[in-house]
Amino acid sequence: MSSPADTTPHAAHGSPTPAQEQDVVDAIVPLMPLVLPLVGGVLMFLLAFIAVFMA
Numbered sequence: 001m002s003s004p005a006d007t008t009p010h011a012a013h014g015s016p017t018p019a020q021e022q023d024v025v026d027a028i029v030p031l032m033p034l035v036l037p038l039v040g041g042v043l044m045f046l047l048a049f050i051a052v053f054m055a
Contacts (some may be wrong), residue, residue: 028035
């Protein structure tokens, strides 16, 4: 006869399900509290540098 391990449903064999897929936006959102201030600081520095250089 077959062993109990052979009686598992076919979906339990590691087939990818929609719940396991990760959206690109969902991957970036947790980093936003760090990324936005850093990018804002770099942008302000560049704009100040351009203003001083052009003066």
